[in-house]
Amino acid sequence: MTHALRISTLAAALLLLPPLAAAQSTDGGERRCFNGYAYTLDGGEYRYTEHHEQQRADGRITSWDVTYVGRDGETIATKTMDFSAHPTVPTYRMEIPADGYVEGIRRDDGWTMFRRESREADEQTKAFTIEEPMAADSGFDPLLRNHFEALQNGDTVDFRFAAAGRQGVIELRAHKIGETTFEGRPAVQFEAELDMMFINFFVDSLKLTYDPETKRLLEYRGIGNMHDANGEVYPVRVTYARDMPDVAREHGAPAADCGAIDG
Numbered sequence: 001m002t003h004a005l006r007i008s009t010l011a012a013a014l015l016l017l018p019p020l021a022a023a024q025s026t027d028g029g030e031r032r033c034f035n036g037y038a039y040t041l042d043g044g045e046y047r048y049t050e051h052h053e054q055q056r057a058d059g060r061i062t063s064w065d066v067t068y069v070g071r072d073g074e075t076i077a078t079k080t081m082d083f084s085a086h087p088t089v090p091t092y093r094m095e096i097p098a099d100g101y102v103e104g105i106r107r108d109d110g111w112t113m114f115r116r117e118s119r120e121a122d123e124q125t126k127a128f129t130i131e132e133p134m135a136a137d138s139g140f141d142p143l144l145r146n147h148f149e150a151l152q153n154g155d156t157v158d159f160r161f162a163a164a165g166r167q168g169v170i171e172l173r174a175h176k177i178g179e180t181t182f183e184g185r186p187a188v189q190f191e192a193e194l195d196m197m198f199i200n201f202f203v204d205s206l207k208l209t210y211d212p213e214t215k216r217l218l219e220y221r222g223i224g225n226m227h228d229a230n231g232e233v234y235p236v237r238v239t240y241a242r243d244m245p246d247v248a249r250e251h252g253a254p255a256a257d258c259g260a261i262d263g
Helices: 137-146 148-152 244-251
Strands: 021-024 030-040 046-057 059-070 077-082 091-098 101-107 111-116 126-127 134-136 155-164 170-180 186-196 206-210 217-227 233-239
Touching: 021 170, 030 217, 046 244, 059 137, 077 137, 077 217, 091 137, 091 217, 111 155, 134 137, 137 148, 137 155, 137 186, 170 206
Parallel strands: 134 155
Antiparallel strands: 021 030, 030 046, 030 233, 046 059, 059 077, 077 091, 091 101, 101 111, 111 126, 155 170, 170 186, 186 206, 206 217, 217 233
16 A cells, blocks of 8 residues: 555545436435546556446435446446435445455444455554544545635635545645636636645645536546555546547446446
8 A cells, every 4th residue: 555645536526527317216316427537647548437326315415336447348446435424424335356455434333434455454443533624535525515615715625534545534725726628618626735744745636627617526636546556546537528538438438327337
């Protein structure tokens, strides 16, 4: 494991991403589905597609499943999240079968983050408490959306992040770094960086591009949560393009529709 900060490709953090396939669920809630396309930050090589399926009720996410599909069209990782206990700190479990890697957060009498490096390794755990504002995994995105106007106005937003992959709670600060375009439309860019001395030498900042009107995440640049051939996480660029890129289609990426992946 590297010193790199393991944050789900906020990638997986995304509430209202490009064109969302939406459908009513049997319990009256709404199901929303979309894809993210991941490339290496250095070299721009396509690596995998994230297929997201969210369940929403009363305007907020209640559960969220992510399937990571590799370049051969096979599932390389899965993640399930439950937001019923907290809107920005989900309980979740992520698994990478090839490595035997598992990480997540559970809540019994209190909050606990856990991590297992391989099938042979023992599980590591660490208890933590919720200290607002706070996020974990894909809860990063709704937290930024909650503070969107302040960020747009040039304010810096400090918050805590429960990083199960690091077995610790870290302090982050987010701020606006400029404006750009995405798919020909205006967009705004935010940066999140660690607010602790020396740690910045080990972790690059995270750069996120949002639609200023809908507040939907358009692109993420930073450390991902898939492993390379050496078993280490690596930086990625994940785009939530409206249309599937040809390279993703050629490598067996699933459609962005709900139910595109069985099981």
